[in-house]
Amino acid sequence: MSLTSTLLLTPFLTAFLVLLVPGNYRLVIRALALLGSMVTAVLGMAVFIHFDPAGAPYQFESLATWVSSSVLRINYHVGVDGIAAAMLLVTALVGFAAVAVSWEIEHQTKLFYILLLVMIGGALGAFASLDLFFFYFFNELALVPTFIMIGVWGHGEERTYAAFKITMYLTAGAMVALAGLIGLYTLSGASSLDLIELQKQLAKAPLSATSQKILFPCLLFGFGTLVGLFPFHSWAPQGYGCAPAATAMMHAGILKKAGLFAILRVALPLMPEGVAMWTPVLAILCVGNLLHCGFVALRQKDLNLLIGNSSLAHMGFAFLGIASLTVVGLTGTVLVMFSHALLAALSFALSGWIRRQTGTLEMAKMGGLLQRMPFIGSVLTLCFLAGCGVPGFANFAGEIAVMFGSWKALPWVVVAAAWGGLIIGGVYMLRALRAVLHGKAREELSTVIDAPNLWRKLPFVLLAAGLLLFGFFPGAITRRVAPAVNRIAELARPVAKPAAAVTAAVATPAKPAAN
């Protein structure tokens, strides 16, 4: 079994073991879940470290025929390129952190950990799949767990509404994307939904321009909805606001990125004509993310809604990088995906701690918390500074690369991005820091405590360390993703009509030149 398959299997196996433990053995359940996610994290690191950028495009592959008949062929095909290696690493890390911060779950613990482990396994599976059927399959595994987790362990009166909204939006997006995937499968004439086979088939015989123009938006808007592309974004802040910390960490941090990942891996390289027609639209919509969501975040009184909206604003950078279609811009998108996963997970982990201690997330009711919880407060400061794009954090590297990459083609959008992401972002992040951490300590908040021991501090330290480490050494990621990004940029570039041009040149061997 390849390293990737082992990595995928670990969370599911752990979930199965947790299922066998009687429900009242809470300590055993938690220990088992922690152990399983820790093994997953180590395996994720191993995949990332051992990935060789100079080696084969897809490494640690396993391939097995799953369904083989005249009507349907599906392969279980997993493997990692540089982008997947980075995303598997961050998924495994955030997964471990999400399990680690879940000590606060007190009732129906067993169900919670099973659902959380299924979510982690599904996210890993989505990033590792090279067969699009399995990509969809793994990505959707998180849907029911998210719904139940928000409803049962969520906060606030609105949580039922939020749970329905997130589930229906995600299903709508996923169904549109599924229609696009099936269309791609049937119209391409490929015998299976295997990504590599599709690539080969479409390189030989590209889809007609009309089909591409219909299928590309299915994938773009379908997967875009899963990411929170403006104007299909309103589910996100509310869903995350009500969700328990671990769910919000996994969803905002990781599962959202699966949509971007699919756009990068499936939509861009397979349909150049569709790309040419629809990326200008994407460039306009990402301004919606950058400016609209930024302004909405500015008005928030609730810390979680602020983080949720700011996370949508950051997704604008990722979309901008995609719309630029340049190598630098796409590399920036991958860096944003990676760093924002850490950032969003860290933000929601911290807000979960604060809610647990203060019983509220309304910023007006907080203040002076830095005195009472120096550790949590300091990490929150770090985290929000990373959120406004201060150099030294991984987000800076990603955002600056996106802006450099898109300056030439989309200068006005870059201006909007700089304004929205850096100025507005700076305003609301710093205002939130002032409201929560500084000022006079409130009497009614005298009972709050800081993270008491190393064990409780570990998830926060881990995520913050990731932000700093890759902020100083973004090369560790860019080096690994470079071959994959180059390939995508090559295939997606709208000017290039390589197949047609080359065949024409070969068919008519340079008559004018002979004269």
Place this chain on the structure above:
Amino acid sequence: MNSSLIVVEILVGLLGLGVLLADLWLPARNRRQLGWAAALGVGIIFFVSLKDAAEVTYAFTAPGAKTGMFVQDSLAVFFKQFFLLAALVVILMAVEYSDRFATGVSEYFSLILFALLGMLFTASTNDFTLMFASLELITITFVILNSFQRDRASSIEAGVKYLILGGTSSAIMVFGIALVFGSAGTTNFNEIAAAQKTLATSPVFLTGLLFVLGGLLFKIAAFPFQIWAPDVYQGSPAPSTAFLAVGSKAAGIVLLLRVLFSAVPAITAQWHHLFAGIAAITILYGSLCAIPQRSIKRLMGYSSIANAGFLLLGIAAVSKAGATGIIYYIAGYLFTVLAAFTVISVILARTESDDISSLSGLARRSPGLAAGLTLAMASLAGIPPLAGFVGKFLLLKAIIPLGAQDPVYYGLLAVAVIGVVISIYYYFGVIRAIYWGGKPTDLTPIPTSWGVRGALLLCVIGIFWLGVMPDTLIQISTPAVEVLRPELPLGLQAKP
């Protein structure tokens, strides 16, 4: 005649009569045990039926004719196993539910077996007369099964509604059969198929066929013959509803497949827009009307209409891919709906109300039942890794390639996607009730018998099996689909 062809039917008939007779000698308190015996009998017959038909053979043939009323082929064998499995689970459910019946527990078991007998004959139908006879056997037994809780007005109401509307639809159908016979001179499917090029121009024949279709659409609860479903589903005892939802619908589906894809494929191809329209309206009607429902059984009634619409997507695709999708979808529907009704009947056997709120606190009372019902709802909503997802995937895959040639199919696809999104709302509403809906009044665990646990486990395994390992069933259904001869309409091709 080769009587070994109908050995399964003979055994089921004998089992039903045996149960009815045993009732005379058994003391009243032991009659419940008869259910276990009936379930065991059906289980044994299921293993007898596990033999694929190597070739197409006919029974009840007229002297000198090559074909007959009764056909034994892979499609028939597939659906017979389907019906036996459904009846097995329904009988186990009925044993648990039987406390609610004032009298006549053993009659209930034997009626299930007689309805099963009718369904087994529909699977092998190759003639309009046998079709009518087997459908009437199903309809009439269901009238009694639906009104079996004689002390409850709603159950009587369900029976009467089914009697009147079912009777009307049978009358329309038999009139249609008369017109078909009048214009074609035969009721045999093969003979009609041979003459369909000339029959396609005969208005009398087409009118007759349309009337027959009306009767079949009634059975699967598709628009415009869907009005009865919610009332009947709500009023009937839970095991009857389950059998109606699964068995009766599948009987309608196998007949639709035989008539449309074997007897008159050329006419079906001409009418493909009609089927697309019916499918779209049925999906929208079922989904939209399910939104405000408070009764779990009524909700399942509307869900059953929406699912009939999804099944019709495969008919509208007029291809073998569509037929594969239908067979996969209905097999997934079998396990899913039976899992749902097993849990529902256990709960309803203990409370008077069938309101969704009676599920509140189920996650804490009985985590196993809660998980079973949650999986069933998620599978109905079409979420991987469950059976419903693969079924929907195959059906969508059958219609999408046609969209590039005929935009009507893109419209149909859009309706299907909207239907799925709406269905999330009401299916997940049930999940919500299980996990965090309302204030539970009672937190004692719900006692369940081994039979019910076994039935639920069987269904849950089925849901996962079809969702995770689609290969086996696709392999099994391939020869069953090969029996059918769908024709694509002019100007459409399977792969553009």
